[in-house]
Amino acid sequence: MPKSEDKLIDKNGLRIDGRKLDELRSTKIEVGVLSNADGSAYIEQGKNKILAAFYGPHEVHPKHLALPDRSLLKCRYHMAPFSVDERKSPAPSRRDIELSMVIRQALEPSIFLEYYPRTSIDLFIEILQAHGGTRCAGITVASLALADGGIPLRDLTVACAAGKVEGKLVVDLSDDEDKKGEADVPLAFMPNLNAITLLQMDGQLTVTEFEKVVDLALEGCKQLYKIQKESLKAKYVVGEGE
Amino acid sequence: MPKSEDKLIDKNGLRIDGRKLDELRSTKIEVGVLSNADGSAYIEQGKNKILAAFYGPHEVHPKHLALPDRSLLKCRYHMAPFSVDERKSPAPSRRDIELSMVIRQALEPSIFLEYYPRTSIDLFIEILQAHGGTRCAGITVASLALADGGIPLRDLTVACAAGKVEGKLVVDLSDDEDKKGEADVPLAFMPNLNAITLLQMDGQLTVTEFEKVVDLALEGCKQLYKIQKESLKAKYVVGEGE
Amino acid sequence: MPKSEDKLIDKNGLRIDGRKLDELRSTKIEVGVLSNADGSAYIEQGKNKILAAFYGPHEVHPKHLALPDRSLLKCRYHMAPFSVDERKSPAPSRRDIELSMVIRQALEPSIFLEYYPRTSIDLFIEILQAHGGTRCAGITVASLALADGGIPLRDLTVACAAGKVEGKLVVDLSDDEDKKGEADVPLAFMPNLNAITLLQMDGQLTVTEFEKVVDLALEGCKQLYKIQKESLKAKYVVGEGE
Amino acid sequence: MIIRIRQKQIAQLMSNGERLDGREFEKYREIKLEMGVIEKAEGSARILLGKTEVLVGVKIGVGTPFPDTPDKGVLTVNAELVPLASPMFEPGPPRENAIELARVVDRGIRESNAIDLEKLCLVPGKTVLVVFVDLYVLNYDGNLIDASAIAALAALLNAKMSKYEIEDGEVKVKPGYIQLPIQNYPIAVTFAEIDGKLIIDPSLEEEMVMDARLTITFEKDGKICAIQKGGTGQFTREQIVDVVKIAEGKSLEIRKLVVKD
Amino acid sequence: MIIRIRQKQIAQLMSNGERLDGREFEKYREIKLEMGVIEKAEGSARILLGKTEVLVGVKIGVGTPFPDTPDKGVLTVNAELVPLASPMFEPGPPRENAIELARVVDRGIRESNAIDLEKLCLVPGKTVLVVFVDLYVLNYDGNLIDASAIAALAALLNAKMSKYEIEDGEVKVKPGYIQLPIQNYPIAVTFAEIDGKLIIDPSLEEEMVMDARLTITFEKDGKICAIQKGGTGQFTREQIVDVVKIAEGKSLEIRKLVVKD
């Protein structure tokens, strides 16, 4: 049930930002944008602006956290105070802590952590501007930051949400669609491995709707995966095809 | 001086919960109630509902806190948010920190801590429902949790308060009596060793009254001591006398 | 521009506490006032009342902070809750943290820290009553605490502010002058080494005014330096001249 | 290393269709549920799910609404993994596991509109009732989410609240109590994936070796109202679709234990 | 180990009726008390009890009453064991020793009704005066409780407050000052138990080896208004009864130092 009088989808079936139901937001990715970090990438997905970077593998502090058989992946999802309408306090919220955890769990399966025992990889995702779907865009860009830094990956991880807005199933929900829509299903995926590594849902969907939404999200992931690969190519394969 | 119009003691000398002046609240104790903890016990004393459990003796974290000649007893008195009328924030209050300390000091003399150098015993007292005298009931049940876990004790520690309500000296004050009464003296005792290990007082008492109140509290301790021992027997001596 | 109707300087050119423009507040210093600390001193400069003391050089906690080639100077500027008009919360404010840092940096150049590698010197400055210029008075008295405790110093460090009040350049601003005046320049100095080790400014000054204010502050430092040395003599040279 | 060996044992058993405690793959441990155990709380329930024990208390207070929902009461779910429940828990502010637990239970209650929050508004934009749901874990033996979600629903159903009225702009408490308005009954069903196989209601030993976790919460009309994948493993689309169907049926069974018609 | 040896020396001395610093068992160290030392505070006092030095400041502000005492001002006692006072003290939020110190001093003031809190109510249920008593330990050489309690009473007696009035629902400060209304004079007396013997006003060296501590606070009419046992040792009923009697007499002596008729 829509929670507001504003129409999110017009009579032509277009969404408030002019997109079709199965259309992703305009997405730009740049790899290798920071000079200090060991790997970094930047994404603009609609009005989302997100920077990801990591340091490592390096020694673990404090030492007793080190794992004997693999690297310890740490992850911090953090929002700039000016990234949202109402200024956000810099202290991590409960939402920030949950998202840091599920993002870490979404990325872990893609990394050959066993190559670097007793070390840690410290991954930072900075939300400079938030407009719906930041956890997914954060995963998409963080995976590229890891690739940029030469961390060996089983596959890139890509993430995209789908959901239900005013009775229609749509992909890649923006902020308004997320807040006023009926359901939101963020999903992370490794396309070559056919592996879903993040799945959450808010809202209400029948089982049948849910299956369709999962397929929409997977389709979105596949499109974004192409953009991911192109962004790597743009950085590393200057002047030639794949 | 009574702080309210409500009568806490009626014309027959009975207290609002129907007790005589020197009568304890109805008390039920069960030993060995949790499967994970190394020892545990549960008490209902009037409307108080308290769980105690410990882990240890085990390695100390951080290591530099370890004592060369005995085990380090740690103790946390903690109230569930729903244990009191107004929801309590989960963060420890100054009262919680003081009570954790005096409870630890009340129990330490009973434990052969010297048997376990360089280890710690971590004791947790959870107040699930509070209705006056939780520090005393917490000591009574914590001592049983230690016994349940096989920690060698010089004696059980038992605790009981006595005080003054509407001019009368009474034992085992309930919440209303504690708040509106004239004085409250919580006391912990090891009966076989004749040792008082906790003694506090709030309110006003003459020296003569104080001595009588101490005796009332000691008498209360002796009665609770029997219940303590019966609860151990119920757990460990199935189907036979002491 | 003066921020209030009250006149801070009267028609005779005297300041609200009766001082001339280039006159320091009445200053009393006592060295060696606390029995536990390794060195201590107390200053009253106008209504400022400040105690400084240190412990060390001793082992560093945690160990990984230890420096291989010199002692680690730690410094805490801390205000008593009753030291200011409105009760101050005991938690350190951002101002407290900044002042702790600049005071430490003002004192470090004076200390032969290289004599004590892998140790720390823990310096504490307690503002018991604050009335303008506490960072400077804190440096002046802290340097004496270090001297009292036998820490080898290249020179005493002495500090004094100067500034602009109602269009006049003045030395050693009191609380009202600091708050309502046009500019405040705190400065720390090692007279024998001709070295300025703290310099800050709030307010507005032309470049020419600024130079004069620096000279006023330096002159103030030189006067306070004499009082510093007398206070040491009073403690250590009983009954004889320098 | 010990975990690796245990993992092999469990996987071995599972390849024979067996679990450590003899359960079938899609069978819950025994559920014991007791309501009204904390008289001081407006509502309470204690659950034993096998040896996992959770006490949930509901407290209701007066507060201010969120700016974007001025005419609705406030729901706050908080979880404490108190250290007597497990040697793995430590005192202190909630960490990510406790926060996830609280937020997953919160999501089920919130997204199913289990509490009619509009009935908890006293003065729009100014004064509303706040419902605190405190999840208090007393013994941890696996599957805290399902145990907590069931006990939270039971505690909400058990909750009685004072009658409030506004007089001259001040909140007054009237005599008597009314039921907290509950209009939906979300049930969470959790699976663990071990070595490619899916089992329901994982015990602690199974959680220690699982690759991933998937929780699906159903509301009373059979719609999904919350999902949470946990753990560092992965699922295929097909596994998820299968799990959702099994979970749907399970949620009906469990709902009957909590909601008596 | 060093403490063990020291303990034996002190016990040995005590078996001969002697203390390290030559005092008798029931004799306090010299008390030097100075009032009004912090002009910015509404009240203040500095005590030297031997080498133990405590500065107490009283600040008075405007705040809201506790819901259960809407017509009374608020008393808040806080202790800081600032690290210049002892190598054993560390910076940071108060730990259990500082919290106990504050709460024991608080209890003596509160339970004796030393401050007439009803006189500090400006608008019942809305606006009252808040009295902050800050215990600031400057040098720690044992028996912080008695030193702090004495200095706190002296600072309260020293305290002057602004005249407040309510005009159109707003707090106005009127010219002039009045005495903070003090109506009782609690005095804390502390004993240490070492090797079965009881000594008054323990020094730091005695505290380091003591088995237990007992503080009894007396109000002006000779009633006990607060007790606190400290340390991990124990007392017999008889020891407690004895200590209370000695403390009663001592409290009279000390009260004379603080309260001049």
Added chain:
Amino acid sequence: MIIRIRQKQIAQLMSNGERLDGREFEKYREIKLEMGVIEKAEGSARILLGKTEVLVGVKIGVGTPFPDTPDKGVLTVNAELVPLASPMFEPGPPRENAIELARVVDRGIRESNAIDLEKLCLVPGKTVLVVFVDLYVLNYDGNLIDASAIAALAALLNAKMSKYEIEDGEVKVKPGYIQLPIQNYPIAVTFAEIDGKLIIDPSLEEEMVMDARLTITFEKDGKICAIQKGGTGQFTREQIVDVVKIAEGKSLEIRKLVVKD
């Protein structure tokens, strides 16, 4: 040890009048400034000073004034050294370096009266606008103060705010936006002292070996409005006087990059 060697190399170069990156002593790295980069913020700017990158966002909200300035809006400057900017930065609340950075930038804005805070008062003593300036460091390669101060001024100049009105004691937002009232343009200029010589705009490598740092902030009329000495080294009176003069000229050049006439 490595730092010692590097220090010698840099000092050696400097004795020949050279710097590591080939700059002259009194030459800034290239400054790239972009405004309005965060649409959700009322104002924003991103600066690249060489490889040092800082993003500044300005948010404007409604709050209460400070008691001593009841008729003025509130300025709050906050700095976060987020850990992706440097391996030296750690997550958590701001430490002394971040606090110093925020306070030095704050001082320049505040002391030059850059924002006309009186225009941000809605109801004197009750309701004012609060301007949050958040300094967000994205890549740290030295001289954070100058980079942050420039970007902060640019973000303030870029800031548009809603029109607020008071109706019946409540804050109402009117349609349309107005410029944040900026009336001065403070510019910070920072020098590092290495081996007795002074260089402007130190890079990270130069900061690592510098003895001391000196920042002078000038307002538009050529007055100094803030100074901060940093580091554990020292300056002579003459050095300071020299530095001030060079800084004055530099501030004019840089101001032109930010403030277009």
